[in-house]
Amino acid sequence: SGVSKEDADIYAEAVRRGDVIFLALPDTRIPAIYERDVAPNLSKGKTLLFAHGFAVFYRTIVPPKDVDVIMVAPKGLGPMVRCEFVEGRGAPGLIAIQQNPSGKAKRIALAWAKGIGCTRAGVIETTFREETETDLFGEQAVLCGGMSALVRSGFETLVRSVYAPVPASFECQYVLKFHVDLLHETGTSGLRPLLSEKA
DSSP, X not given: OOOOHXXXXXXXXXXXXXXXXXXXXXXXXXXXXXXXXXXXXXXXXXXXXXXXXXXXXXXXXXXXXXXXXXXXXXXXXXXXXXXXXXTTOOOOEEEEEEEXXXXXXXXXXXXXXXXXXXXXXXXXXXXXXXXXXXXXXXXXXXXXXXXXXXXXXXXXXXXXXXXXXXXHHIIIIIHHHHHHHHHHHHHHHHHHHHHHHHX
């Protein structure tokens, strides 16, 4: 899987010595790395931490019953989470507890959420299933599917209506960021009145 023996040894040692093992990896890479480096070195009482519920919910890995399995899912990409933290704010987050043999899983999840700034903005408890399915829907249907289709459709409509491609593109793509910022600040209830005032 492209990992040197030295790196694999480091990963294995980190799992043996660590209390919380954070699998901050793409969903497609987690199974192989978990199988090779994590599973053989896990022991009772450790905590497996995920930023997304996919691997656990879809059982591409199956953790042993004697470890805590938790998720802290910031609602933003890594650079945005870091930027918000540095600015003294935080990205909101979701936490979920899949297994809790220690009785301390929720405390560990909340501590991690606090450590990365999520508690500054707000943390909501959910399940691995709910986070996985809503996240996939949001990414695939709203962001990658719906938003890009809306921008393309709007652009094509303007160009077919004899508007020049550059201002049509500017209106449909660049201005989208302004609208998303408004949506982020005010929610859907505040977006329309602000746009009316702008007009």
